[in-house]
Amino acid sequence: MGRVTTRVPRTRVDLARDVVDRRPDTVAVEEPLEVRVGEDPVTTTMRTPGDDFDLALGHLLTEGMIGSAHDVATMMHCTDVGPDGAPTFNVVEATLSPGVALLRPARERTETMTSACGVCGSASVDAVRTASRFDVAADAVALDPAVLAALPDALRERQAAFDRTGGVHAAGVATPDGELLVVREDVGRHNAVDKVVGALARERELPLGGTVLVVSARASFEIVQKAAVAGIPAVVAVGAPTSLAVELAADAGVTLLAFTREGRFSVYARPDRVSGLS
Numbered sequence: 001m002g003r004v005t006t007r008v009p010r011t012r013v014d015l016a017r018d019v020v021d022r023r024p025d026t027v028a029v030e031e032p033l034e035v036r037v038g039e040d041p042v043t044t045t046m047r048t049p050g051d052d053f054d055l056a057l058g059h060l061l062t063e064g065m066i067g068s069a070h071d072v073a074t075m076m077h078c079t080d081v082g083p084d085g086a087p088t089f090n091v092v093e094a095t096l097s098p099g100v101a102l103l104r105p106a107r108e109r110t111e112t113m114t115s116a117c118g119v120c121g122s123a124s125v126d127a128v129r130t131a132s133r134f135d136v137a138a139d140a141v142a143l144d145p146a147v148l149a150a151l152p153d154a155l156r157e158r159q160a161a162f163d164r165t166g167g168v169h170a171a172g173v174a175t176p177d178g179e180l181l182v183v184r185e186d187v188g189r190h191n192a193v194d195k196v197v198g199a200l201a202r203e204r205e206l207p208l209g210g211t212v213l214v215v216s217a218r219a220s221f222e223i224v225q226k227a228a229v230a231g232i233p234a235v236v237a238v239g240a241p242t243s244l245a246v247e248l249a250a251d252a253g254v255t256l257l258a259f260t261r262e263g264r265f266s267v268y269a270r271p272d273r274v275s276g277l278s
Helices: 052-062 145-156 160-165 189-201 221-230 243-252
Strands: 005-008 011-014 019-022 025-028 031-037 040-047 072-077 091-096 169-174 180-186 212-215 234-237 255-261 264-269
Touching: 005 160, 025 160, 031 052, 040 052, 040 189, 052 072, 052 091, 052 189, 052 221, 145 169, 145 180, 145 212, 145 234, 145 255, 145 264, 160 180, 169 189, 180 189, 189 212, 189 221, 212 221, 221 234, 221 243, 243 255, 243 264
Parallel strands: 031 091, 212 234, 234 255
Antiparallel strands: 005 025, 011 019, 031 040, 072 091, 169 180, 169 212, 255 264
């Protein structure tokens, strides 16, 4: 498997102290991952190596291409090699279970996905509104504001790669009492979400009802969309929301919190699930 971090040369300049310091630095690895179903490519994304099968499975689920982890019979790294002849492990091939076909084709894109985008490059705005098969709005989960406010700090405590590099996002899925069931890191915030959904989908069937998705990044459209498609009724983000994320959360019935830090948060959709706000 590829490395999560690597060492690179660095020259640090401190003008205030008139100091030039040359020493290696640790940075997050960013490499492409191509996901194939059979021999057909469905996406290529820039990601941090590691948990690639979780990422591939989660992507297929949150893009609405499959409905269950059981729809995939096998996953394997293809034996692709780099310029030096060494294996790169940058292609994952999934084989569908007998009798299973993709529920929808891969999203048509105008460019390869980067680590910064989940749905950028989609051929049309309508194409990004992947419909959830689940009635997320009907989820009766009750949320404690103190638990919600504490989730980013709990997530931060498990960001080992961020501690070494400062250059990766994290996502986690938590229970309503604040227990983090799974945490994953990646240079792409959407990849981190796919990784946690894929990991949990191995253990339980979708929908992931009664849970909370917490992300270290902003609350963007694709984060809310992935939560809705996975049946997650609440999203807690450390950063700001976007207008389309707020609109989608309201339409899908997802409770959306943003600016969640230092005991404060703002609720942009479905505040009725948060105790004291109904």
